[in-house]
Amino acid sequence: MTITETTHSNIHLVALKGALDASTAATLAKNSVLSGNLPTVIDLSGVDFLDSSGLGALVGIARKKRAANSDTLLACLNTNVRKVFEITHAYRLFDIYDDPYTAAEELSKKISAL
Amino acid sequence: MSHTITLTVPGDISYTRVASSSASQAAELFLLSIDKLEKKTEFCHAFELAISEAFANAVNNANDLTEPQPITIQFIRKGSTLTATVSDRNKPFSIETPMPDISTYPENGFGLMLIRNVMDCVSYSRKDNTNTIRMSKTAS
Numbered sequence: 001m002t003i004t005e006t007t008h009s010n011i012h013l014v015a016l017k018g019a020l021d022a023s024t025a026a027t028l029a030k031n032s033v034l035s036g037n038l039p040t041v042i043d044l045s046g047v048d049f050l051d052s053s054g055l056g057a058l059v060g061i062a063r064k065k066r067a068a069n070s071d072t073l074l075a076c077l078n079t080n081v082r083k084v085f086e087i088t089h090a091y092r093l094f095d096i097y098d099d100p101y102t103a104a105e106e107l108s109k110k111i112s113a114l
Numbered sequence: 115m116s117h118t119i120t121l122t123v124p125g126d127i128s129y130t131r132v133a134s135s136s137a138s139q140a141a142e143l144f145l146l147s148i149d150k151l152e153k154k155t156e157f158c159h160a161f162e163l164a165i166s167e168a169f170a171n172a173v174n175n176a177n178d179l180t181e182p183q184p185i186t187i188q189f190i191r192k193g194s195t196l197t198a199t200v201s202d203r204n205k206p207f208s209i210e211t212p213m214p215d216i217s218t219y220p221e222n223g224f225g226l227m228l229i230r231n232v233m234d235c236v237s238y239s240r241k242d243n244t245n246t247i248r249m250s251k252t253a254s
Contacts, residue, residue: 019131019134021130021131021134021166021170022127022130022166022169022170022173022174023127023128023129023130023131024131049131049134049162049163049166051134051163051166051167051170051225051228052167052222052223052224052225052227052228053170053222053225055224056221056222056224057221059219059221060221063221079155080155080159080163083159084163084228087224087227087228087231087232088216088224088227088228089216090219092216092219093219
């Protein structure tokens with residue numbers, strides 16, 4: 001699992017690459033942006049495999065940020081990743097976008113409107 | 115005619131991807147003999163996901179007092195059905211656990227839900243201190 005951090009529209013954009021499973025889920029918690037309270041877009045376009053442990057890590061990140069009145073948006077779920085979201089109804093927990101830049105712009109607008 | 119592939123993987127969570135990638139490759143190999151299946155990617159992903167979940171469950175179910183036990187994974191091809199088994203010598207467990215509560219959305223407990231959803235048949239047995247979860251899917 002590799003994690004790349006950039007910013008777009010003043011929003012943290014974290015791109016994940018690789019498999020997000022029981023062997024890599026803990027890596028996410030160690031990332032300062034993901035474990036912090038700043039609003040974040042997670043780009044999953046490079047995630048070729050997700051299981052329930054990986055999903056649990058994403059839910060944990062989103063829950064922690066939400067508790068701090070912050071948001072986590074997801075972008076670019078491939079077919080297999082989307083299937084896991086559908087089976088587990090995890091799509092209810094996240095706003096999901098087709099591309100990370102639109103997600104970051106929407107999140108930026110939301111923050112500006114507050 | 116039945117063909118079987120057997121893998122023994124260290125019971126360590128860092129080997130999860132070895133187990134799940136092997137499952138995907140076994141399913142891909144199995145599908146070479148199936149002409150008419152349209153959803154080949156979906157079939158391979160089903161085994162990749164089911165093995166990832168079953169392997170992680172076996173590792174997490176290990177007895178804390180002993181060294182991690184190796185986990186045996188088998189892929190059995192019979193006709194148009196591929197069966198995967200994951201066996202460990204850890205504590206007994208049940209696959210009859212209730213489904214997680216979607217309204218409170220816990221961060222874990224979705225593994226069996228996923229396995230049941232992507233496989234046609236799932237069963238569990240314990241014999242000679244060995245847990246075996248058996249998962250089958252027919253290519254049709």
